[in-house]
Amino acid sequence: DAKTTQPPSMDCAEGRAANLPCNHSTISGNEYVYWYRQIHSQGPQYIIHGLKNNETNEMASLIITEDRKSSTLILPHATLRDTAVYYCIVRVETSGTYKYIFGTGTRLKVLA
Amino acid sequence: DTGVSQNPRHKITKRGQNVTFRCDPISEHNRLYWYRQTLGQGPEFLTYFQNEAQLEKSRLLSDRFSAERPKGSFSTLEIQRTEQGDSAMYLCASTGTVFATNEKLFFGSGTQLSVL
Numbered sequence: 440d441a442k443t444t445q446p447p448s449m450d451c452a453e454g455r456a457a458n459l460p461c462n463h464s465t466i467s468g469n470e471y472v473y474w475y476r477q478i479h480s481q482g483p484q485y486i487i488h489g490l491k492n493n494e495t496n497e498m499a500s501l502i503i504t505e506d507r508k509s510s511t512l513i514l515p516h517a518t519l520r521d522t523a524v525y526y527c528i529v530r531v532e533t534s535g536t537y538k539y540i541f542g543t544g545t546r547l548k549v550l551a
Numbered sequence: 552d553t554g555v556s557q558n559p560r561h562k563i564t565k566r567g568q569n570v571t572f573r574c575d576p577i578s579e580h581n582r583l584y585w586y587r588q589t590l591g592q593g594p595e596f597l598t599y600f601q602n603e604a605q606l607e608k609s610r611l612l613s614d615r616f617s618a619e620r621p622k623g624s625f626s627t628l629e630i631q632r633t634e635q636g637d638s639a640m641y642l643c644a645s646t647g648t649v650f651a652t653n654e655k656l657f658f659g660s661g662t663q664l665s666v667l
Contacts, residue, residue: 473655482555482642482658483594526593536606539584539644539656541593 442466442529443542450548451521457514459545461527464508472503473528473539474512476521483526486512517549553577555659557643563665564633571629572662576645583626584656585618586642587611594642600626601647633666640664 444462451457463472471490475483487494487501489510494501500513514521524544531538556575564570576583581602586594597616599607602623612618615633620626630637640663644656 475656475658480660480663482644482660483656485655485657488655533607536599536601537582538596538599538607540596541586543593 442470442531442540443527445525445527445542445545447543448546448548450550451514451517453519453549453551454516457512457517457521457547457549459512459514459525459527459547460509461511461542462509463527463529466507466529467531468507469532471530472501472507472510473530474499474501475526475528475541476523477526477544478523486525488530517547519549519551521547522549523547555643555645555657557641557659557662559662560660561663561665563667565667566635567632569629569631570633570664571627572641572643572664574626574628574643574645574659576624576626576643577657580645580647580657581623582645582647583620584644584646585626585628586644588640588642588661589638597628597641630664633664635666638664638666 473488474486477483489501503510524546526544558573583600585597588594598618600620615631618628640661642661644658646654646656
């Protein structure tokens with residue numbers, strides 16, 4: 440019951456912005472979009488989340504389209520340490536319980 | 552905040568044996584999740600606890616799998632009669648204080664299970 444689709448891989452030059460797209464065309468009005476990343480052999484690490492407004496924190500920016508059918512994670516100045524798998528997640532609510540549904544992720548490689 | 556702790560980090564077992572994993576969530580978190588992740592795939596939801604109550608189980612969780620969270624603190628995930636297809640990373644995550652619902656999941660480092 441995956442609710443997100445992402446490109447399987449992307450490359451980005453060090454120091455440039457990395458723009459990672461995500462499609463979530465079946466998202467419902469109260470379902471949040473979360474982004475996590477995972478470096479090999481570690482648990483996923485939180486990056487950012489949002490509902491309908493654009494969000495920014497110290498790690499990244501999240502741009503959500505007005506119809507909420509897609510979003511883009513922006514890493515403004517990618518470094519080699521940003522090489523990881525990035526997951527776009529929809530948090531689904533059912534009768535007051537919350538389930539975080541992962542997609543297959545985008546493998547981002549930052550090139551020196 | 553010591554984070555989410557999972558033990559053991561690695562487990563190698565023979566097919567047919569039982570294994571048990573432990574997860575210690577962040578202490579004030581009332582919601583706990585188990586996920587399974589196979590190579591090259593995103594984490595798949597297995598089950599979810601709110602305090603000690605197991606509120607949802609995925610159909611991925613066969614009868615050989617059982618999870619508990621006694622007293623709403625740590626949780627255990629047991630797999631009986633392991634099969635080679637059970638080989639995966641088992642991830643635990645926690646979130647949620649009593650009133651906040653708009654929150655992020657904190658993940659442990661996972662338990663890597665290899666069934667020979």
